[in-house]
Amino acid sequence: MEQPSINSHIDAFSARLIRQKFPTKQAVITEIMNLKAILHLPKATEHFVSDLHGEFDAFDYVLRNGSGSIKQKIHAHMDGFLTPRHIEDLAILVYYPEDEIDHQKKHLHGDVLDQWYLDVVSRLLTLLQAAASKYTRSKVRKALDPNFAYITEEFLYNDARDFNKHEYSSQLLTDMLSLHQAEPFIIATCYSIQRLVVDHLHVVGDVYDRGDQPDKIMERLIAYPSVDIQWGNHDILWLGAMAGSKLCMLTLLRICARYNNLNIVEDAYGINLRHLVAFAEQHYGENPSFCPKLVPGDSYSFTGEKEQLTRIHQAIAIMQFKLEGQTIERRPEFKMDARNLLRQIDYKQQTLTIDGKTYPLENTCFQMIDPKNPNKLTPEENEIINSLLLSFQNSTKLKRHLDFMLHKGSLYKCYNGNLLVHGCLPVTADGKWQKVVFNGHTYAGKQLLDFCQEQIEAAYAHPDQTDDFATDLLWYLWEGEHSPLFGKKKMTTFERYFIKDKKAHHEEKNAYFDLRKDEKFCQNILVEFDLDPHSGHIINGHTPIKKGQSGIMAHTKMLVIDGGYSKAYHHTTGIGGCTLLYNSYGLQLVTHHPFTSKQEIIEKRHDNLSKIKTVNQVERRKKVADTDTGKALQHRIEVLRVLLNEDDAI
Numbered sequence: 001m002e003q004p005s006i007n008s009h010i011d012a013f014s015a016r017l018i019r020q021k022f023p024t025k026q027a028v029i030t031e032i033m034n035l036k037a038i039l040h041l042p043k044a045t046e047h048f049v050s051d052l053h054g055e056f057d058a059f060d061y062v063l064r065n066g067s068g069s070i071k072q073k074i075h076a077h078m079d080g081f082l083t084p085r086h087i088e089d090l091a092i093l094v095y096y097p098e099d100e101i102d103h104q105k106k107h108l109h110g111d112v113l114d115q116w117y118l119d120v121v122s123r124l125l126t127l128l129q130a131a132a133s134k135y136t137r138s139k140v141r142k143a144l145d146p147n148f149a150y151i152t153e154e155f156l157y158n159d160a161r162d163f164n165k166h167e168y169s170s171q172l173l174t175d176m177l178s179l180h181q182a183e184p185f186i187i188a189t190c191y192s193i194q195r196l197v198v199d200h201l202h203v204v205g206d207v208y209d210r211g212d213q214p215d216k217i218m219e220r221l222i223a224y225p226s227v228d229i230q231w232g233n234h235d236i237l238w239l240g241a242m243a244g245s246k247l248c249m250l251t252l253l254r255i256c257a258r259y260n261n262l263n264i265v266e267d268a269y270g271i272n273l274r275h276l277v278a279f280a281e282q283h284y285g286e287n288p289s290f291c292p293k294l295v296p297g298d299s300y301s302f303t304g305e306k307e308q309l310t311r312i313h314q315a316i317a318i319m320q321f322k323l324e325g326q327t328i329e330r331r332p333e334f335k336m337d338a339r340n341l342l343r344q345i346d347y348k349q350q351t352l353t354i355d356g357k358t359y360p361l362e363n364t365c366f367q368m369i370d371p372k373n374p375n376k377l378t379p380e381e382n383e384i385i386n387s388l389l390l391s392f393q394n395s396t397k398l399k400r401h402l403d404f405m406l407h408k409g410s411l412y413k414c415y416n417g418n419l420l421v422h423g424c425l426p427v428t429a430d431g432k433w434q435k436v437v438f439n440g441h442t443y444a445g446k447q448l449l450d451f452c453q454e455q456i457e458a459a460y461a462h463p464d465q466t467d468d469f470a471t472d473l474l475w476y477l478w479e480g481e482h483s484p485l486f487g488k489k490k491m492t493t494f495e496r497y498f499i500k501d502k503k504a505h506h507e508e509k510n511a512y513f514d515l516r517k518d519e520k521f522c523q524n525i526l527v528e529f530d531l532d533p534h535s536g537h538i539i540n541g542h543t544p545i546k547k548g549q550s551g552i553m554a555h556t557k558m559l560v561i562d563g564g565y566s567k568a569y570h571h572t573t574g575i576g577g578c579t580l581l582y583n584s585y586g587l588q589l590v591t592h593h594p595f596t597s598k599q600e601i602i603e604k605r606h607d608n609l610s611k612i613k614t615v616n617q618v619e620r621r622k623k624v625a626d627t628d629t630g631k632a633l634q635h636r637i638e639v640l641r642v643l644l645n646e647d648d649a650i
């Protein structure tokens with residue numbers, strides 16, 4: 001039978017590259033054997049987190065404990081050999097090795113300390129072996145600290161009880177102590193365990209806003225070996241600012257002022273706010289509606305900061321509302337005329353008419369608004385906004401963070417049969433895809449998301465264009481009625497500042513959020529994204545899960561994992577959020593207790609972990625062959641086979 005040419009599978013360039021990598025027939029055969037064997041390894045663990053909202057310490061803790069995966073591994077391999085107290089101790093050591101060593105050194109000395117080092121080295125090696133057993137040696141090596149890779153491999157792949165190796169292994173351990181290598185070895189091994197227990201991280205949106213350390217989260221993500229991000233509405237604000245949207249920039253600044261977080265902008269990203277501060281001091285005064293929201297544990301850093309923030313908060317909010325009006329007028333296709341609020345105010349009566357209903361306004365601060373032309377910025381406001389945008393776009397650190405966010409991120413992701421999306425798929429009340437018309441074209445369902453994705457990339461590629469359609473669309477994604485990231489009819493920011501009547505604050509959710517409890521509805525979505533409706537799941541963030549509620553919906557088709565990390569929302573959720581694990585046995589939803597502090601965990605000797613609930617258990621343990629990586633490997637094997645056959649034909 002005639003063999004297909006290699007060119008029917010791959011282009012000539014790729015064929016040349018493969019030939020260079022595997023120049024001999026034996027090399028090709030070895031690679032085929034290697035890849036085929038990998039297909040039979042168990043599926044690696046995926047970890048899903050969402051709505052981190054700047055809470056670095058809580059997020060860092062969830063990464064370190066792998067949402068309970070480390071503890072599960074310890075139980076699986078050491079139950080019966082360690083007492084519950086020693087299991088707890090070992091877990092805390094793996095999470096926070098440096099701090100736990102310091103803690104132990106306060107109590108243990110001399111020979112007792114040396115014995116502790118030896119005990120934990122042996123336990124950690126058992127754990128490392130268990131974590132590494134799912135992977136090839138070459139992958140394990142990449143997860144080891146290069147300083148200790150050789151010696152770790154000696155321990156991992158030799159049996160110390162082997163008569164011939166016994167003295168060899170004990171000499172290694174003796175030297176580890178005498179050469180003061182026990183501590184760095186323990187620390188390195190703990191991080192290798194963390195890295196091997198979870199293979200890939202999905203961040204289902206909203207890294208930014210409300211909490212005060214999003215920059216540290218971004219650094220952590222950049223350093224993480226394997227990660228993807230599905231943008232949340234808050235991330236879009238930051239991407240939007242870098243892409244040139246003044247309105248996105250003002251909105252995120254307003255949120256920073258509201259949560260006493262302007263230090264992120266000033267200190268973490270080096271953006272100068274002096275002109276804005278001076279302007280706010282000059283034109284705005286005290287106003288109870290604009291006092292910053294402090295979360296428990298937060299405090300002001302100088303006397304008068306509260307008053308200063310209250311003024312800045314108003315100055316930004318008013319500029320934001322003016323630019324919203326301008327954008328709405330520039331973009332009739334957004335169909336947001338009803339949100340052009342500054343034009344709907346009766347400035348004499350101090351009332352606002354929305355959807356035919358008139359409300360009295362309180363705590364107003366409209367002194368910089370010209371009632372005849374309310375959306376017009378004053379020259380000074382204009383100047384402030386332009387120079388702020390320049391500083392945003394010129395912040396090297398912010399650019400590095402947002403470039404990473406853009407390149408590792410997307411509006412949605414199909415991964416191993418599941419659909420990951422932060423917010424929703426906008427639908428009509430009867431569950432049909434919501435049709436949205438932009439530039440004369442109608443988009444709905446997956447096409448709407450694909451269109452928005454293209455526009456985000458286009459806007460980011462042209463940061464100098466500040467009021468083109470693509471850049472304006474980034475703001476629409478923040479609060480437009482048919483934005484897949486927002487999923488509500490309107491955002492009532494203005495009403496919450498100035499109208500007392502709570503009914504005016506209501507934000508009606510898209511029908512999606514009720515319909516997603518229905519299995520058939522979820523299956524339709526999976527089909528829309530070319531995923532298997534029977535085995536696939538949809539994973540959402542965005543809507544906090546309250547205590548007593550379940551994030552598992554539609555007979556497990558829908559999994560909602562809003563991290564709920566945000567301290568500002570703990571009083572409503574009562575929990576520290578949910579995360580998800582997907583290992584070779586199936587999916588597990590993890591509910592976390594609110595994170596307190598590293599110190600408390602170490603002092604109280606309790607990791608304060610979280611309830612793990614099995615979502616589904618697969619009938620047959622999943623292998624690499626069942627994953628997207630497996631499919632890619634299978635394709636590589638086919639290509640190599642063709643190469644081999646061509647060689648035979650020569």
Ligand SMILES: O=P(O)(O)OC[C@H]1O[C@](O)(COP(=O)(O)O)[C@@H](O)[C@@H]1O
Pocket residue numbers: 206233234488491492493507542
């Ligand atoms: O509680 P805050 O900070 O005022 O924010 C409320 C606003 O945030 C939103 O909930 C959007 O943010 P989330 O994506 O975090 O839910 C809006 O719907 C709402 O208007």
Ligand SMILES: [Mn+2]
Pocket residue numbers: 206232233234422485541542543
């Ligand atoms: Mn969100």
